Amino acid sequence: MGEPYVGARTPRREDARLLTGRGRYVGAVRLPGTVHAYVVRSPVAHGRLVGCDAKQAWAVEGVLDVITPSDAPDLRLPCVSLSPDQRMTSYRVLDDAVRYAGQPLAVVVARTPEAARDAAELVDLALDEFPAAVGAERAMEEGAPLLYPEWGTNVATDFTLGDADCASYVEAAEHVVEMTFTMGRVSPYPMEPRGVVAAYADDELTVHISSQAPHHVREHLAEAFGLSHDRVRVISRDTGGGFGGKEHVYPDEALVCLAAMRLGRPVSWSESPGDRLFATLPARAAVHRARLALDADGRFVALHADVLGDLGAHPSNVGASTFAVTATLLPGPYRFDRVAARVRGVVTTTTPTGSYRGFGQPEAALTRERLIDEAARRLGVDRVELRLRNMLGPDDLPYTTRVYQPYDSGDYPGALRALRDLVTPVEKDDGRRRGIGYSCHVESTGMGPSMDLKATAIQAGGYETVVLRMEQDASVVVSSGVVSIGQGIETALAQLAADRVGVPIERVRVALGDTAATPYSSIGSIASRSLAVGGGALTRAAERLRGRLVALAAHRLEASPDDLELAEGVVRVKGDPAASISLRDLATSAWRGWDLPEGVPPGLEERVSYDPAAYTFAYGAHAAAVAVDPETGAVEVERYWVVNDAGVLVNPAVVEGQIRGGVVQGIGMALTEEIVYTPEGQPITDYLLPTTREVPDIEVVMPQTPSPLTPGGMKGAGEAGTIGPPAAIANAVADALPEIAGRITDVPLTPDRIWSLLSAR
Amino acid sequence: MGEPYVGARTPRREDARLLTGRGRYVGAVRLPGTVHAYVVRSPVAHGRLVGCDAKQAWAVEGVLDVITPSDAPDLRLPCVSLSPDQRMTSYRVLDDAVRYAGQPLAVVVARTPEAARDAAELVDLALDEFPAAVGAERAMEEGAPLLYPEWGTNVATDFTLGDADCASYVEAAEHVVEMTFTMGRVSPYPMEPRGVVAAYADDELTVHISSQAPHHVREHLAEAFGLSHDRVRVISRDTGGGFGGKEHVYPDEALVCLAAMRLGRPVSWSESPGDRLFATLPARAAVHRARLALDADGRFVALHADVLGDLGAHPSNVGASTFAVTATLLPGPYRFDRVAARVRGVVTTTTPTGSYRGFGQPEAALTRERLIDEAARRLGVDRVELRLRNMLGPDDLPYTTRVYQPYDSGDYPGALRALRDLVTPVEKDDGRRRGIGYSCHVESTGMGPSMDLKATAIQAGGYETVVLRMEQDASVVVSSGVVSIGQGIETALAQLAADRVGVPIERVRVALGDTAATPYSSIGSIASRSLAVGGGALTRAAERLRGRLVALAAHRLEASPDDLELAEGVVRVKGDPAASISLRDLATSAWRGWDLPEGVPPGLEERVSYDPAAYTFAYGAHAAAVAVDPETGAVEVERYWVVNDAGVLVNPAVVEGQIRGGVVQGIGMALTEEIVYTPEGQPITDYLLPTTREVPDIEVVMPQTPSPLTPGGMKGAGEAGTIGPPAAIANAVADALPEIAGRITDVPLTPDRIWSLLSAR
Known part of the structure; x- marks a missing residue:
């Protein structure tokens, strides 16, 4: 065999189709x-x-x-x-x-x-x-129009996660930073x-x-x-493209x-x-009243958030889940004595809200990381040092947070230190004010395990099944319930299958996206799980298929399986090049039912389900360098750095592309994108997606700490890029404009908003 | 549960589609x-x-x-x-x-x-x-044009099956009847x-x-x-319709x-x-020089045939297999001391020949049963008595013939006696001459086991796989590599699945005919095997699925599986109507991966292959009553009777329909259908399919001796009807016209042929 495929920057096999107009989109169905x-x-x-x-x-x-x-x-x-x-x-x-x-x-x-x-x-x-009720805060007001008068309220759901005594820890602490953050309503905006x-x-x-x-x-x-x-x-x-939408x-x-x-x-x-x-579900619309409590030494004591989520006209297919995920990922990579979040989902007379890449996590990061920067500013300590002082180290892992998340592996401080080493400020004398912002996060990926939603408060997930077949001509078909949504999963699964079975990647086909021809997947390609869970199932299936090929060869060659090796399309007796049998010969016999060991059924197909014991946690550290025009309030992101660890990378080029794309969406969220309503409930949006003009070079560094859970060690990577930018950019703007730093709380940071804050002083 | 579906005359589920123009034929693909x-x-x-x-x-x-x-x-x-x-x-x-x-x-x-x-x-x-070479005999002549000059002959294959010393037994016997039979070249002629x-x-x-x-x-x-x-x-x-074509x-x-x-x-x-x-492969074209040897008591001593098969321009996808099957089914339900057949496949300058319902068996029956009738005539014994005297009885079974066929179960004499009781001659004074003819056969069905064709002389076969899935709503999907070719297999598989799993038939769907969505089947719906082999796999898969449902219910109800019963969409504890769980609830949990016993994978799908240990043998006895117009030579079949045992009948109405349809094709073969060539190799055929005018009422009686092999006891039934008619009708014509009985050897028995024989006397 040549170099392994896993870890290689194999070109995406879907691109030939997609770039030449042969994509099998709904619009092409005749x-x-x-x-x-x-x-x-x-x-x-x-x-x-x-x-x-x-x-x-x-x-x-x-x-x-x-x-x-x-x-x-x-x-x-x-x-x-x-x-x-x-x-x-x-x-x-x-x-x-x-x-x-x-x-x-x-x-x-x-x-x-x-x-x-x-x-x-x-x-x-x-x-x-x-009369309309626009925005969660308005819908909570006394006398607000009720969408479902029989409820007597617009609050559809109200629950608290974490430590019941968190508020008392906050109140008793030496220092408390309290801020209220607003995340604009944004739209996942796929090309199709x-x-x-x-x-x-x-x-x-x-x-x-x-x-x-x-x-x-x-x-x-x-x-x-x-x-x-x-x-x-x-x-x-x-x-x-899906992005949750x-x-x-x-x-x-x-x-x-x-x-x-x-x-x-x-x-x-x-x-x-x-x-x-x-009509397409937007997301993010939430208001967080949050408090970070520190002791005299700058140690994080408690974190408390009151998450007010705008459900729109009714709970959607994800209901208040995004707001709940904000709560569960609130602590990030830090240690706290207590953490708690109250989550309320409020109905309003607007389009229902749903999922969007990051699913509550950019909101959690913005809240936590802005509070930390503000604490550092007030306490007069270095913001990176304050983070490192409170961060969970690699030896602390595995670690279960106060809001039940079992962090599995990683080196959080290592990522932040690596990021700090990358950051180089922009120095230019053009009248604009410049700043650098940091943001760290831990990311929930590889959604699982399977649990009865009705019986649990938060976690839901699902296993994945792979059907892996070797055809009579030794070509291989991988079939899975995950879907090709532009994320390169076809290529990544082909790489895994080729390596683990032991065939050239050209002989591997990946069949996805048809319920009549793929195994069941209860949730599909969401939640950064396609590779972690689907690839986990494939890894196990491939191990079984390879084992079966070796066993069949052992029968045919009258050898012990331990004496055999599979490579280059044949199984051979180690050290005896003459004693070998081709995969094609084995596969033909297997399918025809010829000359099989006693009790071995015909065919050469493995159906394997992988139900993760838990989520697997990726993490990252982002930094942004911004320039703010004080005359107009316009913010430009001049440089952007990402350190992201998604475990074993099957295809670093694909992951890097995913991260860059996510950062671009994060920049949109931070600076330009928002669906705005009139008080009468009419959307009056000029929805500004970032273009190449708004996006700087993005430097991406990808350490790889294997997941101890996933067969193959992979973690999810699809959403990583979107989580950091709102926090990093808001922190950078606060760094550039210390005179209004305490009031940098709402995204998008439009020129209008910045200019108003500067003018109001 | 109500009455079982297996054995019921359930209406064919495919008919609603086929009869209302919604058949999914190739012509409907747009x-x-x-x-x-x-x-x-x-x-x-x-x-x-x-x-x-x-x-x-x-x-x-x-x-x-x-x-x-x-x-x-x-x-x-x-x-x-x-x-x-x-x-x-x-x-x-x-x-x-x-x-x-x-x-x-x-x-x-x-x-x-x-x-x-x-x-x-x-x-x-x-x-x-x-120059052309039309007909196997012509192609064998000295100086005949050679299709492949490099061979130096037109004989493509030449092999002998059975007893090497058969000829010496024939030569030493008291009585020998020798005749040469010609089977016309006929076309399977499906509606589509x-x-x-x-x-x-x-x-x-x-x-x-x-x-x-x-x-x-x-x-x-x-x-x-x-x-x-x-x-x-x-x-x-x-x-x-396929009929082998x-x-x-x-x-x-x-x-x-x-x-x-x-x-x-x-x-x-x-x-x-x-x-x-x-261009569509015809079949049957063969000449048999055959000898039946009897001892002084009318006991069958030996049967020998020299089968000269016309392959057409090259061996087809079935090559000389039909001629080989003629040889292996030559002995029928009788005991012989010796049996042998030489099989030659000869190339001729005509369309290659292939498969047609019956696949060599109508030819074997014509040869053997005409020889027996002629022997009875010459020896002056009753033709039914002569048959019964030499027939294998139920206690002789299982029995392996001299040409290697392991007959499994049945009552051959019982079938012939039952047939004799049915037969009532037509009495009418219209100037036509009347006769009755009988024919008995044993039929190879349920093609299997899987064997390497390259390594064996004759048998080849194949397993079938069924994927049986219960969906979350407790509906059931059966998927199989066999195909719906008009034979009612969708209905029969649905009946089996409904009974064996324990759900109403309306909740069962049968998915066939798409290689991307059905399990592999190396040979498909041929050789009367779809139900015997595919249904065998389904029977086993259903037993497993039912067992899994009961095991899941035992886990949920905290009961022993032995105390549970599955009926009417629920699993309940026997004798405790309150302790029950619905199949829907079980199926939802199984697919979601919720609350499963330790080590049980999620999902509810069984994939089971069934590779039969051998063919399973059906059998039948046919009788025809004919009237021959001595002025024109025209033969009319006035009555027709069939006794056929195909093991357990899943749907007797479907089997009866299959048998009647087969008899109609057999009547065509016997009387009207033939592809005729000029000596220059130009087809000059007016191909006469029988219509309702040529087909009498057909009485069908169906005893059921279960197959000891097939899970469920089924044998094949698709080809049964075609095997008897040429022999029974030729025997009936010989009975009607004793003066030319010894020359009734060739089918079709066209008016021209009969008239010529009568005139030649």
Whole structure:
């Protein structure tokens, strides 16, 4: 064998397809007889639909169906509930009670997209309008409009994690830094819009959908429509980015399936640019009132946060989970005597909030790391030194935090020291004020183990299964329930399989994204878990397959398995080059059922599930160098450094790309991106994604501390890049502008916001 | 639970689809951008293509490709070789050496079928023509044209099975009846023509094909094109009849795939009515010189046959196997001291011959049963009594014949006696002459075990694998490599699964016919094996799944598995109706990985292979009542009776339908169907399929002796009906016309043939 594939910067095998226009996206699905859906959405944020007159819509040439709330009174999708107290567990997909602008109220289906759209504009909606409640704080106010009057409140869920006596530790401490942070509502913004082509034929619903979790979509659709699970097939072959936004089944997607079932022909729909901000779940929207307590020596005593999360109109498919994850990752890489967080999920008359890369962790990092910087400033100590003084060292691990997270392995101080060595300030005399900011985090990756959500407060997860087959010609097929969402998982799994089985990577094919041809995955490609959990299963499957090949060869060669070695397409007796048998010969015999050892079944396929005992924890340290224009308040990130440890790296090039991409999204979150509503609940967003102009060179260093849990030692890496930037950049801005440092609490740090703070002094 | 499904006449679940035009045939496949192929065929039987000018064809509007032999010099398909002496093991798909009229010489691809056809007519073929050799006997003559001059003969294979001293037993016997039988060349004639839609994208060849054996097609195409097996997917969702004719990969089908690979777009092709007789493999064409030896008491001493099989232009995908099966099933249900058969496969300048329902067995039955009737006539004994006197009784079984067949179970004399009791002659005074004929047979079914063809002379077979999954909602999916070819296998597998797992049949789905979603099957739905082998695997898988459900319930209910019963969607503690758990609850936990016993992996899926230890032998006795018009020679079958034992019947209605259908094909073989060639090798066939006018009421009685081999006791039933009719009808004609009885040797017994025999006296 040549060099191992694991650890090599193997070119991504999906790129040839994706870069030459052969991506297998939903938009490329062509089914004969396909018709087109258009979703009619509420123009108001809060109210009641009292009439829906579709007569004029029906009159448009080519219109085939108009679906209104009365056509689907029982069609519901689930709200995930983490806590038994959550006030709702499902919602109506077409509801005449309106709770956000953009809520689907009807669907028009026509022979052409244009006819569907024209007809949709003729659907006459009669709406009684109610006052809006925008923002979690407003929705908590006395007298705020109630979205569900029967509750008597807008608080859908309210629970506390961690130490019950945390507040008393805070109050008794020498120093307490208290700040209130606001994280803007942002949108995961994948290049491929959401889209569905649904077909219903022969009592089977086939759904092509841009999704991170096709098996999950299958379950939810089957349950929503009362179909037998075996009658639903979901296909997501290439998904052009997900970032959490595509782990849900959306109401509009379910409605397209309903239309296909009603019409008996394929129905196509794709998210419009407007839908992205109206209808695709945004995330982050939260307010944290937080306190860091230190003793006289600058030792961290306690950390307490009051997390107020904006659920939007109803708990989504992830409910208040992101806010709960903020709480569980609040302590980061530091030791505290006490930690606690109260988490409240509040309904507001806005689009429901969901998942976004990082899933509560950028929010936790911003809160903790800004508090630490502010403490260092007030105490007059070096901010890096203050961090190192309170950090868990490598010898402290494994370590379970006060909020139940079993950190497994790593060298947190090592990462911060390495980062400090990298950082070089920008020196330029252009009238702008410059600063450096640091941020450290520990990241929950490799979501598992499998647990009954109903029975646990926080953790949920899931195993992964890999089916690994060697074909008769010794080619290898890996099939898994994780999905190719642009993250390079096809390449990484191929590298693992090639090394562990012992075949050239060109002989390995990776089959993903079709519930009819891949093993079950309850949650799919989310939570930085595809490689840690899916690759863990593959590692074990490959070990078994290799063992089976050697056993078959031992039988054929009449040798002991211990005397055999597998390399270069053959199994040979060590030291006897003449005594060998090719993998192709072994594989043909195995599949044909020829000449097998007694009791060995035919075939050459391993099906292995890996259910991690726990999450595995990656970590990182970020630093940003910024320049602030005091005249305009504009912030530029001039340099950015990342030290990130994601365990064993199967493909460092892929991980590095993931980290850079995540940092770019983090810069957007820190500086420009926000979905803004009027007090009436109308989004008035000019949504500014960072471009290459806003992004500096990003230096990435990747130490590798193997996970002691994952077979193969991998940890997750997909979300790492997004966690640090809001905190690092906010700290850098505070460093540049010490006169308003205590008030650098809210992201995005738009020019308007900075300029206002500077002007208010 | 209500009545068991196994044994019930459950309506066929595939019929709703097939009868309402929703069959998933190749003709229903619509892929965007599909273009159309037309195959240019040789107009001559023997010669050499010395030029192929496609200039004019290329000039036709819409033509996209013209493929000629020089474009595919290395594209070959295999000839199956049973005997190491066979002179060829593969053939060129596009060969400039022409050996039959209809041989593919070029392919034209165009945007429309019409353009392809028009252009095909403009391909200018320059052919040197050689003399033809039609019929195996002609091809054996001194000085006959040689198809492969390098062989020095047209005999491709020559081997002898059975007792080496058989001939000496024949020669020493008291009575010897010697006759020479000719079986006409007939065509399996399914309702759905052969057809392919092939697409090549993303380095993957996807082939929709009307096939009985998609996994087999996949292997052969992958090898032919040098593709990795994992890059070929074959889909055969509904196949509208196969009868053996669709167990091969045909040259025209491979060429359509080649066109798809060259063009990178889907290519469609369908067999034309002319192709059926030119290009689809016919079967049966054989001449048997056979001798039955009896002692003075009418005891069968020996049976010897010299089987001369017409292979056509080259050994096909089944080579000389049908002729070999004639030899191995020659003894039927009788005891002989010695049996032997010499088998020769001869190449002739006609379309290669292949498989057809019965696969050599109708030929064996005709030979043996006509000899017996003629012996009875000559010896002046009752033909039924002569049979019963020599028949193996139930206590003789298991019994291995002189030609190695391990008969397993049955009551052969019982079947014949039951048949005799059914038979009632037609009495009518219309100037026609009437007779009754009998035929008994033992039938090889449930093809297995798996053996290396290269290492054995005759038997080959294969295991089947079933993947049986219970979904989270307790619905059940059965997936198998056997194929739905109209034989009702979907219904039968659903019945088995419902009973053995313990769920209503409505909750069972059967998924077949897609190599990407079904387990490997090396040979598919041929040889009356789908239910015996596939159902055997399912029976075992269902037992395991049921056991696992009970074990999971025992864990959850804290009970002993022995105290539990599974019925009506729940597992309950016997005698304690309150202590129960639903299958849905168990299945959800199993898939989610929640609350499983230590060491039990998540999921609820069983993958079980069943490799039979041997074939399992069905048997039957047939009788026909005929009327012969002495003026015209026309034969009418007025009544027909069948006693057939196929072991445990999962669905008697389906089996009865299969038997009736087989008898109809047997009547065609006996009376009307034959592909006739001119001496120049041009087919001049008016191919007469029997219609309802030619088919009488058929009475079917079905005793059930379980197979001691198959889990579940099933034997094969798909071919049973075709085996008896040629022999029973020929015997009936001989009975009606004793004056020419000794010359009733050849089928079909056309009016012309009978009239000639009568006139020649």
